[in-house]
Amino acid sequence: MAYENPDGVKIGLEIHIQLNKLKTKMFCGCSTDYHNAAPNTHTCPICLGLPGTLPVLNKKVVEAAIKVGLALEGEIAEETQFHRKNYFYPDLPKGFQITQYDYPIVSNGKVVIEGEDGEHVVGITRAHMEEDPGKLVHIGSIEKSKGVLIDYNRSGMPLIETVTEPDMRSPKEARRFLDKFRNILEYLDVFDGNLEGAMRVDANVSVHWGTRVEVKNISSHKGVERALLYEIMRQKNVIRRGGKIVQETRHFDEGRGVTISMRTKEEAEDYRYFREPDLMPMRVRDWIPKIKETLPELPDAKRARFIEQYGITDMHARSLTSKIMLADFYEAVCAKGVDPKVAATWTADVFLGELNYRDLLISSYDGGTIGFIHAKDPEVKNSFKVLGMTELVNLFSEGKVSDRAAVEVIRTILDGTEEKTPSQIIKEKGLFKAEDDLVTKAVAEAIAENAAAVQDYLGGTEKSLNFLVGQVMKKTKGTADAKTARELIVKELKE
Amino acid sequence: MAKWMSVAQVKEKIKESSAEEVTARYLELIGKSKINGYVTVSDKALEQAKKIDAEGHDGPLAGVPIAIKDNISVAGLPNSCGSKILEGYIPPFNAHVIEKLLAAGAVILGKTNMDEFAMGSSTETSHFGPSANPWDLERIPGGSSGGSAAVVAAGEAPFALGSDTGGSVRCPAAFCGVVGLKPTHGAVSRYGVVAYANSLEQVGPLANNVEDIAVLMDVIAGYDRRDSTSIESKTEYQKALVDDIKDLKIGVPKEFFGEGIHPDVEKAVWDAIHKYESLGASWEEVSMPNIKYALASYYIIAMSEAASNLARFDGTRHGLRANGENWHAMVSKTRAEGFGTETKRRILLGTYALSAGYHDKYYLKALKVRTLVKQDFDKALSKVNLLMAPTTPNPAFKIGEKIEDPLTLYLSDVNTCPINLAGLSSISVPCGFTDGLPIGLQIIGKPFDEPSVLRAAYTFEQNTDYHTKRPPEVA
Ligand SMILES: [Zn+2]
Numbered sequence: 002m003a004y005e006n007p008d009g010v011k012i013g014l015e016i017h018i019q020l021n022k023l024k025t026k027m028f029c030g031c032s033t034d035y036h037n038a039a040p041n042t043h044t045c046p047i048c049l050g051l052p053g054t055l056p057v058l059n060k061k062v063v064e065a066a067i068k069v070g071l072a073l074e075g076e077i078a079e080e081t082q083f084h085r086k087n088y089f090y091p092d093l094p095k096g097f098q099i100t101q102y103d104y105p106i107v108s109n110g111k112v113v114i115e116g117e118d119g120e121h122v123v124g125i126t127r128a129h130m131e132e133d134p135g136k137l138v139h140i141g142s143i144e145k146s147k148g149v150l151i152d153y154n155r156s157g158m159p160l161i162e163t164v165t166e167p168d169m170r171s172p173k174e175a176r177r178f179l180d181k182f183r184n185i186l187e188y189l190d191v192f193d194g195n196l197e198g199a200m201r202v203d204a205n206v207s208v209h210w211g212t213r214v215e216v217k218n219i220s221s222h223k224g225v226e227r228a229l230l231y232e233i234m235r236q237k238n239v240i241r242r243g244g245k246i247v248q249e250t251r252h253f254d255e256g257r258g259v260t261i262s263m264r265t266k267e268e269a270e271d272y273r274y275f276r277e278p279d280l281m282p283m284r285v286r287d288w289i290p291k292i293k294e295t296l297p298e299l300p301d302a303k304r305a306r307f308i309e310q311y312g313i314t315d316m317h318a319r320s321l322t323s324k325i326m327l328a329d330f331y332e333a334v335c336a337k338g339v340d341p342k343v344a345a346t347w348t349a350d351v352f353l354g355e356l357n358y359r360d361l362l363i364s365s366y367d368g369g370t371i372g373f374i375h376a377k378d379p380e381v382k383n384s385f386k387v388l389g390m391t392e393l394v395n396l397f398s399e400g401k402v403s404d405r406a407a408v409e410v411i412r413t414i415l416d417g418t419e420e421k422t423p424s425q426i427i428k429e430k431g432l433f434k435a436e437d438d439l440v441t442k443a444v445a446e447a448i449a450e451n452a453a454a455v456q457d458y459l460g461g462t463e464k465s466l467n468f469l470v471g472q473v474m475k476k477t478k479g480t481a482d483a484k485t486a487r488e489l490i491v492k493e494l495k496e
Numbered sequence: 497m498a499k500w501m502s503v504a505q506v507k508e509k510i511k512e513s514s515a516e517e518v519t520a521r522y523l524e525l526i527g528k529s530k531i532n533g534y535v536t537v538s539d540k541a542l543e544q545a546k547k548i549d550a551e552g553h554d555g556p557l558a559g560v561p562i563a564i565k566d567n568i569s570v571a572g573l574p575n576s577c578g579s580k581i582l583e584g585y586i587p588p589f590n591a592h593v594i595e596k597l598l599a600a601g602a603v604i605l606g607k608t609n610m611d612e613f614a615m616g617s618s619t620e621t622s623h624f625g626p627s628a629n630p631w632d633l634e635r636i637p638g639g640s641s642g643g644s645a646a647v648v649a650a651g652e653a654p655f656a657l658g659s660d661t662g663g664s665v666r667c668p669a670a671f672c673g674v675v676g677l678k679p680t681h682g683a684v685s686r687y688g689v690v691a692y693a694n695s696l697e698q699v700g701p702l703a704n705n706v707e708d709i710a711v712l713m714d715v716i717a718g719y720d721r722r723d724s725t726s727i728e729s730k731t732e733y734q735k736a737l738v739d740d741i742k743d744l745k746i747g748v749p750k751e752f753f754g755e756g757i758h759p760d761v762e763k764a765v766w767d768a769i770h771k772y773e774s775l776g777a778s779w780e781e782v783s784m785p786n787i788k789y790a791l792a793s794y795y796i797i798a799m800s801e802a803a804s805n806l807a808r809f810d811g812t813r814h815g816l817r818a819n820g821e822n823w824h825a826m827v828s829k830t831r832a833e834g835f836g837t838e839t840k841r842r843i844l845l846g847t848y849a850l851s852a853g854y855h856d857k858y859y860l861k862a863l864k865v866r867t868l869v870k871q872d873f874d875k876a877l878s879k880v881n882l883l884m885a886p887t888t889p890n891p892a893f894k895i896g897e898k899i900e901d902p903l904t905l906y907l908s909d910v911n912t913c914p915i916n917l918a919g920l921s922s923i924s925v926p927c928g929f930t931d932g933l934p935i936g937l938q939i940i941g942k943p944f945d946e947p948s949v950l951r952a953a954y955t956f957e958q959n960t961d962y963h964t965k966r967p968p969e970v971a
Contacts, residue, residue, distance in 0.1 A: 046589050050808045052582070052690040053569045053591060055723050087804050087850070091823050096807020149823075151812070273850035275859060278695035278801060279686075281724050 004117035006170045009209040010233055013167035014175060014225075016182065017201045019133060020065050020159040020191050027132045027159040028056030028099065035154035036196055040138070048157035050094030055279045058083075062159040063285060065191040066106045066130050067292050069161055072185050072299055073125045075110025079286045081130075083277040088270060091151055092134040100131035100162075102274045106285075107163075112185070113301065114177045115319075117170060123178050124166030133158035136198070155198065167205060167213070172229035175204065179222045180323070184300050188325045195364050195374065204229055208236045212246040216260050219253050228253040232260050303328055311341035320349040326366035327353070330387060333368065337391040344394045347407070352390070355411055385414055393423040403482045406432035433480060443476040444489045459494065466490065497521050499651040500966060503708045506560050506654050515559025519545035519603050522561045525652050526605065531628040531637070533647035535566050536574050537606040544603045555601030557715060562597060563653035565644050566607040567614060568699065569688040570594050573604070577690050578612040578622035578640075581834025585815040591688020592723065593657060593699050593716040600715045605653055608643030612836045613806065614659060614692040616640050617667050617908035620899045621838040628895070629671060630967035631933055635892040638668030638908075644702050645672040649967055655703035655712055661692050662794050663888075663912025665700035666924035670887035670936025673926045673965065675953065676702045677709050678912075680943045681919035682727040684713075685720030691805045693798035694725075696916040705963055706925065706954040710734045713946065729944055736947035739958040742776035745880040751787040752885030752911050752938075764928030764935040765886045768956065772884075775959060782880065784872040786865065787914055793865035794913035795906060796849050796858050803846030809834065841902065866917045873918045877942050882952055885911055887924040887936030911938060921946045925953045926962035934962075 021033055029047035047054045063081055070077050084102035110125030135153040139146040163182070169175045183200065186192040194200055202225050207213040214236065216228050231253075236246050251260040298306070300322045307318040307328075322328045331348050335341045356363070356373060361383065365372035369388070375381035393410055396402045402410070409432060410423045427433055447469050448455055458465040466487065473486040497509060497518070509518050519541050526537055538544075541561065548559045564570060567577045569587035571594075576582045590598065597604070611621040619642035620626045627642045629635040630650040637646040641658025645668030648656050658665040660678035669676025677700050684699045691697070701712035710733040719728040748769060753762055769779050811817035811830030818833050820826030835843070849858035876883060888908055898905045915922040920943055927937035937956070941949035957963050 046587075049813060051587065051589075051814065052575065052577070052585070052808065053567075053587065053688040055687050057722055057724055085804050087807060089807065089810060089824070089827060091810075091812055094808060094813060096810060097804050271852045273804070273847065273852075273855070275800060275804070275850055275855075278693075279691075279724060 002118060004170060008233060008237060009211075010170050011167040011207050011210065011213070012169035012172070012175045012229060013205040013213075014165045014169070014178065015203040015205070016163045016165075016179070017160050018163070018186060018192055019196070019199050020062060020161060021193050021196050021199055022191050023059070023061050023065060023159060025059055025061075026157040027059050027062050027130070028157055031157065033158060038154060040150070040152035040154060043154040044156065048094070049153055050096075056099060056277070058280055058283060059159065060283075062130055063106070063283065064288065064292060065159070065189070066128065066161055067285065067288060068189050068191060068296065069163075069186065070107030070110065070128060071289075071293055071296055072189055073107065073110030073112060073128065073163075075107040075125055075128065077285070077289055078104055078106050078108075080282040080284045081106060081280075082282055083280045084274045085277050086272045086274055088272060090134065091149065092137050092156070094135065094153060094156055098132060098134065099277055099280070101129035105129035112178060112181055114174065114181050116174050116177070121168075121174065123168040123174075126164040126166055128161055128163040131160050131162060132156075133160050167207075172226040172233070175229055176222050176226040179225060181300070183222070184323055184325070188297055188299055190297070193364075195362050195379075204232075206232050206236070207246070208233055209240065211236075211240075212248050214246060214248065215250045216253050217250055217263065220255075224253060224255055227258055228260060231258055235260065311335060311345065313342055313345040317345040317349045320353060321345060324363050326363050326371055329366050329368075330371045330390070333387040334390045334394065337387070339391055339394040340398050343398050344390070347394055347397070347411075348390065351408055352385070352411055355408075355415055359415060361415070383415060389414060389423055396423060396427070402427060402432060403480070405483070406480070431478060431480065440473065440477060440481045440486060440489060443473045443481065444486065444493055446476060447472040448490065448493060455494065499525070500704060501654055502705055503557070503560055503654055503703075503711050507558075510559045515545040515548045515603065516542060518559065519561050519605070522605055522653060526647075529647075529650065529652055530633060531630055531646045531650050531652075532625060533608055533627050533643045533650065533652055534563070534606045535576060535578070535609050535622075535624050535643065538570075538573055538604050540572070541603055541605050548601055548603070553601040555599060556711065557597065558601030559603060560601070561603045561605045561653060563605050563608050563644055563647045563656035564594070565641050565656070565658045566610050567659060567690040567692075568593060568657055569690070570604055570607065573607055575607070575690065576623070577614070578610045578619075578624060579834065579836065579839065580623045580816060581809045581830070582815045583834075587688070589688065592685035592720045594688065596716050602715075608641070608647055608656060610643055611640035611664075612839045613690070613802065614640040614661055614664055614697070615802070615838050615842050617663065617905060618893075618895075618899070619643060620895065621836055623836060626895050629892045629933075631673060632892065634894055635933070636671070636895050638671030638888075638892060640664040640668075641676075641700075641702065642668045645669050645674055645676065648672070648674045648702050648704060651966075655701060655708050657712075657716070658700055658702050659689055659692075659697055660700045660912075660916065661697035661798060662909040662916050664697075665702060666887050666912050666922060666936065666938060667908055669702055669924040670934065670938075671892035673934030673962070673967070674702055674704055675706055675709050675923065675925050675963065676700060677713065677923045677946070677949075678915060678921065679713065679717065679946060680921040681916075682725050683717050683729065683921070683944065683946065685718075685723040685726045687720055687722040691801070693801040694805065695801060696794070696798055706923075706950060706957050707734070707737055709923070709953075710737055710950055727944075731944065731946060733946060733950060736950040737954045738951050739955050741772060741952055741955045744772065744777035744882065744952060746772060746777055746779040747782040747876050747880035747883045748779055749782050749784045749787065749876060749883055749885055751784050754889070754910070756907070757886065757889040758891065758930060760928070760930035761886045761889060761891065761935050764930070765884065765937055768927040768937045769884055771956065771960065772952070775955060779884075780880065782876040782883070784869075784876055786868040786872045789865045790869050790914040790917055791906065791910050793862040793869065794909065794917055795845075796862035797866065797917070799842045799846030800850045800859050800862075801846070803843045803850065806835075806839070806843055838902065869914055870918045873914070873920060873940075881941075881948055883940040885938050885940070887911060887938040891930050891933035891935060915940055919943060921949050923949050923953050925956060926965070927956070927960070928962060929965070932968075934965075
């Protein structure tokens, strides 16, 4: 059934992403690997905008932008053109930002998302390259700041700003779009979304097809969804009370979950764009076929292949391909000859679920080990081996461990500090599934020793069966499969 | 030691005595200077010369002293651009041309005076006060590279580097009776040169003769990966120095001899053209109908680019910083105190020309005119090899004479700025005098046709003696 969009919501997004996987900045040779560095140590005369310096365009930035454009199924410009966006701000060392204006590198693309009513297409108006300014660090809280420090490590980082059509009809769709967009970028290996400041979003939203309001500089996908939910509610209430929505820019206060007015349209700045005279246009038309060849398999294609090749469900395939590193991990496990369906369940449902529960983000994969960091504290790290998952899936498939024991193994690895294989953990914790005759013996003993409970059960008290199962588990030290134990008791008592 | 020496003579002197002695001699002359040509004299010059004496150097300029315009970054020396706003700023890096000079063995004497951020034709907008013209100390040396031209004319350096955005090398060369080349846009890297108007400017050499211009070009020209607008070329500039212009076809654009031209200037330039004729060249008049719009177009483009280029001077990272209760107040006060009147005027005009509502009317229109001017040159230069015209319509004026009237002052660039709009090469060579003040002949060539320009200039020099005349006041 088609989604009716009862509030006439229209959402468009402007997303800044840092091409933080590239080695050097956009116009100078400074390293992009500044995230753990002391302030102003990854700078040079060029990214500090010292008088007399000139920008030199990093070709890798253009290649990455073209890659993104192709992945978004957009049209690629024939040549690069840069403009200056002029404004004063302490984080902007030259007093202007080098960006693209009326001839962006990418235009007219699209992204297909899982919308409110099935597949939904979000149009990409344009995507262009620009440089990141530095970063302001307030001494103390923003409200009571005693001063501002400037860190130019970020200055000159390559950015791609992507502008969508106002095609999203709910905050959920906006969130889905961002998840998908980020996923595509990570597939292209140009972007690491886990790094601080890697993605910043401005959202344009209107209700009842009315005036749009811009909510600026939201730093997380969850934040976008929350900001939009609040903003839609606010706009609906303004209209309900007979008010009018004014075209304005609002700021999202993450802490309070509300949007606050920053400035109205009349105060809009004039950026006095003009062509950057220090950069010559770079012809890129001939690069496109080559870049197309290097384009990796993208999420949708991979998902379809997983369903086909491994015989797994759409839901599992979707979840496994939601992160390129997870997809690669899963395929490596399958390549070891395990049952791909069992591997899908354990990877997509259990493993991923336990990661989410712990707020762990997948941050690396090297072919043998998948690594994660804690969402709030990147110092908290852990990893999981392809071999570990392979072993665990095999043990489970062969019936050597119960599902409860297998979950326990995953949890132990995720919470542990020393590296252990699943069989080591199983051995240490005595998690091997009890031999069948051992369970049978325990069942017989439990029935013999608990006549009262047996009578109650036969008299219709279902609860007593649970007690008997508990006794069996106790006798087998938890290694028995609870379901099997239950079946055996019922079978025994019925005869 | 002779006061005026060509580079070849300087090299001879170094061989006879030492680089140290030669440098010391120039420093002594600079010490006695009456022209305010240098803003900073390098305290490392002697040391540099001594090092070359001690270690030897096989570069083409080993031990040869040179003066550098104060908008070209030399690591460790102030780079003030004639402005207060750069007070205390010392660049931590060398401009590309400085790297080339140092590699060639040149000794940097110091930094020369200029109009603030190269905005002017007289050096009067300099925070350090005007330089004097060696031919008449009450007159300006031209600008904006006035300091460089003046020290070369006064014998305080054998040659110098300037920069030319709309005539800033050629105008002072003409006013001071020296030779000055504005290379084709892209021939010399701009890396390390503080930008006034990026799309227009080039570093250019100033010297007492054409040969030394070629020597310097062979050192500084060529591709530099740090300047995306620089272009690879294999030109060997000194090879162009041939005393022969037979079959040369000269175009004389009548628009360059417009209203207000000094009759002596007009006569001197025509005499020069007839001289060429007598040496075997032919000439014809050419028409360039769009030249009359060039000056307006030039100023709009230059000021627009300048307004943006100068935004980085905000007191935050380098140079002057005023006190303000918050960042924006600090920036406003710093810029109010740091920039001079002319710079402020051009920033405001440039900002205005790029503003919403005026952008199309001014900036875009200026770009269209630029295209038309280029086409005029293309057309003219398809029929002839070179164009010849006065460098400036008038000789050097008195200090203070025009500074209150910016529009008249802007007219000094009327014959030189079209060449920058079109990105061509052009040289000014001495071709006569009026009331004891030098006159410059401008020779304009196709893009990257410096060899033809230099050859014509060299031939003229070989057959005339204007370039051997020295200013009386400081002789
Ligand atoms: Zn840098």
